[in-house]
Amino acid sequence: MLQLISLLLENKPGALMRVTGLLSARGYNIESLTVGRTLDPELSRMSIVVDVEPNQRAQVIKQMNKLINVLQAIDLTEGQAVRRELVLVRVRASMQNRTAILKEAEIFGARAVDSSVEGFALEATGDPEKLDEFIDVMRSYGEIEVTRSGLVVVTLEAKKLKLAPPVHREAEVESII
Amino acid sequence: MPANLMSGAQVVLECLQREKVEVIFGYPGGVTLPLYDALFDSPIRHVLVRHEQNAAFAAQGYARSTGKVGVCCATSGPGATNLVTGLVDAMMDSIPIVAITGQVTSKLIGSDAFQEADTFGITRSGTKHNFLVKNLAELPKTIHEAFHIAASGRPGPVLVDITKDCFQAQGHYAPVNSIHLPGYRVYTEGHAGQIRRAAQAMWEAKRPFVYAGGGIIAAGARDELRALVEMIDAPAVCTLMGLGGLPSMHPNFISLPGMHGSYAANMGMTETDLLIALGTRFDDRVTGRLAAFAPHAKVIHVDIDPAEVGKNRVPDVPIVGDVKKVLARILEILEETAGEMKQKNSTARAAWWGQIKEWQREHPLEPTMSTDEIKPQHLMTEIDRLSGGEAIVTSDVGQHQMWAAQFIRFNHPRLWLNSGGLGAMGFGLPAAIGAQFARPDKLVFAIVGDGGFQMSIPELATIANHALPVKIIVANNGYLGMIRQWQELFYNNRICSAKLDTFPDPEKLAGAYGFKGRTVESPRELRSALQAAVDEPGPYLLNVRVSPFENVYPMVPAGGAINEMVLAPPLPVEV
Numbered sequence: 001m002l003q004l005i006s007l008l009l010e011n012k013p014g015a016l017m018r019v020t021g022l023l024s025a026r027g028y029n030i031e032s033l034t035v036g037r038t039l040d041p042e043l044s045r046m047s048i049v050v051d052v053e054p055n056q057r058a059q060v061i062k063q064m065n066k067l068i069n070v071l072q073a074i075d076l077t078e079g080q081a082v083r084r085e086l087v088l089v090r091v092r093a094s095m096q097n098r099t100a101i102l103k104e105a106e107i108f109g110a111r112a113v114d115s116s117v118e119g120f121a122l123e124a125t126g127d128p129e130k131l132d133e134f135i136d137v138m139r140s141y142g143e144i145e146v147t148r149s150g151l152v153v154v155t156l157e158a159k160k161l162k163l164a165p166p167v168h169r170e171a172e173v174e175s176i177i
Numbered sequence: 178m179p180a181n182l183m184s185g186a187q188v189v190l191e192c193l194q195r196e197k198v199e200v201i202f203g204y205p206g207g208v209t210l211p212l213y214d215a216l217f218d219s220p221i222r223h224v225l226v227r228h229e230q231n232a233a234f235a236a237q238g239y240a241r242s243t244g245k246v247g248v249c250c251a252t253s254g255p256g257a258t259n260l261v262t263g264l265v266d267a268m269m270d271s272i273p274i275v276a277i278t279g280q281v282t283s284k285l286i287g288s289d290a291f292q293e294a295d296t297f298g299i300t301r302s303g304t305k306h307n308f309l310v311k312n313l314a315e316l317p318k319t320i321h322e323a324f325h326i327a328a329s330g331r332p333g334p335v336l337v338d339i340t341k342d343c344f345q346a347q348g349h350y351a352p353v354n355s356i357h358l359p360g361y362r363v364y365t366e367g368h369a370g371q372i373r374r375a376a377q378a379m380w381e382a383k384r385p386f387v388y389a390g391g392g393i394i395a396a397g398a399r400d401e402l403r404a405l406v407e408m409i410d411a412p413a414v415c416t417l418m419g420l421g422g423l424p425s426m427h428p429n430f431i432s433l434p435g436m437h438g439s440y441a442a443n444m445g446m447t448e449t450d451l452l453i454a455l456g457t458r459f460d461d462r463v464t465g466r467l468a469a470f471a472p473h474a475k476v477i478h479v480d481i482d483p484a485e486v487g488k489n490r491v492p493d494v495p496i497v498g499d500v501k502k503v504l505a506r507i508l509e510i511l512e513e514t515a516g517e518m519k520q521k522n523s524t525a526r527a528a529w530w531g532q533i534k535e536w537q538r539e540h541p542l543e544p545t546m547s548t549d550e551i552k553p554q555h556l557m558t559e560i561d562r563l564s565g566g567e568a569i570v571t572s573d574v575g576q577h578q579m580w581a582a583q584f585i586r587f588n589h590p591r592l593w594l595n596s597g598g599l600g601a602m603g604f605g606l607p608a609a610i611g612a613q614f615a616r617p618d619k620l621v622f623a624i625v626g627d628g629g630f631q632m633s634i635p636e637l638a639t640i641a642n643h644a645l646p647v648k649i650i651v652a653n654n655g656y657l658g659m660i661r662q663w664q665e666l667f668y669n670n671r672i673c674s675a676k677l678d679t680f681p682d683p684e685k686l687a688g689a690y691g692f693k694g695r696t697v698e699s700p701r702e703l704r705s706a707l708q709a710a711v712d713e714p715g716p717y718l719l720n721v722r723v724s725p726f727e728n729v730y731p732m733v734p735a736g737g738a739i740n741e742m743v744l745a746p747p748l749p750v751e752v
Contacts, residue, residue: 010360013309014297014301014307014309018301021301021302022302025302058487059484059487059488063484065483065484066482066483068305068326068358068360069360070360163359163362164359164360164362164363166355166356166357167325167356167357167358168354169325169353169354169355169356
């Protein structure tokens, strides 16, 4: 079953690997992963879609929250959230169906970003289901090549961030016997 | 205070001193030469081991026996990779250690330079956290963060990989006064409502059972555990990692639970109506088949790691917090109605104890004895006698480990040191080295099998070099005993590669290193041989030849429920 996770993590070398390593170590397949900087250049937001058994979902979130580079991990599989993806489709077009393809693309709000005698490169954004339909329609016109970006997600409500405050350095670790 | 001009190597040592580090266990190499040059002038003591794996185990022995953060050091490439077993072992048992490794010069990283390895990548999953430091400016903060992460919350190993140019760089050092890790949240307090529910459940239970793990020891909660056990008069087990958390001699202490736990312990956990799990993680060795584990019980689970609560068993009362603090609060609440509730529960409690004692009578945990050969269980009772509950006992991994856990008693925490979660052979001897350095006043026994002992022979040199009075007791049955037991019980006695032919003459081996050793084979001589070992002011290697075909009982077969124990060897079939 696909779990959708949104993470806020520190923009540090190795942070991404820690998150993906946690999943790969358990044999969970990552369907898609996107990550990018937030307004704070030190922090990135990551959206992951991973194949996890339903009864393991809570454990996955807890393990991610344990990672020191992760500030927040939330399960948005059932949550109220806006899901978007970008897809670039290269479609072969004959002289006969060039116009038809462009008109079809327009219906999906897609636009041509490249054009040649071979065909077009079309760009579409939207929720994954809409993009699935767009790809199906394009496929019916001829040979296509598809590059999907992976899901990007944002919650409708800001989730309260629980961060750890600075700790005054304890110079001594007491012997606890 | 004016900022000082220091090299990265000096900065590392300055930070270690501020962390009150007194000993480092390590092995030098090319990229750590600048560090060792700075060590030359440092009051910090460096103990040279003979294999980096043992540096990590020794750092663990130091940490396990004191609660302080153990420190080990290795060079890049093979030095760092040799630490991996010790790091993963610390991770599994939640032991606070910091490993400092050298790395090749920054601009060479990724070029397959001499003695280069992706230490940061390789140790990522085997440590609580790790760092790669290339800039001197980040070094002090990183070292202090490493110690903070290792020692706080659920303790664990942290590795700091430092490039050679960082060691050599010069810069102005200013002390670091605070640590900011926004993503590292530690929950210590425990939810007040859950705490109240737990206390209520404890008074209401007819057959409460305390299941205490290594977390009690990590939290320093021995007094609170004892107070709780006495307040509600519950039987208690301590896991392999928790032995000594409650004094073994305490009347409420049953034994260790699980795969090789006693009959009473496992029956108690199966029949309890309230399982009070404190600082423990419902490991498969303890629970057996989860579906059949504590089937009638409400479960209270107190742990500092939120990911452990609900991982293997969903508790009725989950409490995420420091077990010492949580128990203190629970005790306060219990105290409010103690007089009345103890009275109310007295009949039920007497009945429950009657049942526990009957189980103990039916199948007591008793050592096998013989007049012809030394039984390994007998060896453990003799060590127990000499220890009187006060010695530090490290063990290696295998049958001897189980018998030691069954028959040696501990009055205090941090006396029993063993590789529980990972079960890493070769642990016993170097851990004893670390423990002896940490607690020079203590009698330290390293109980090892002939298999594990041979994995750590190089450290006999370290022992001899520092004249560490460690008493190395080899429980020698000529086999990898636990493997042989499983091959006998589950593979039709097809013994493959479990026989350890050729064992070095201990007198000659110890003698080669300049100390005493002997073999003892007769049960009549065992006591005096052990006494002679203890009386010897320096190290001693005692090779105890024990019965080769003993099996550890009780045994819960893999995948079995813990109340389905095999209690004794199957009777021979009439032919």
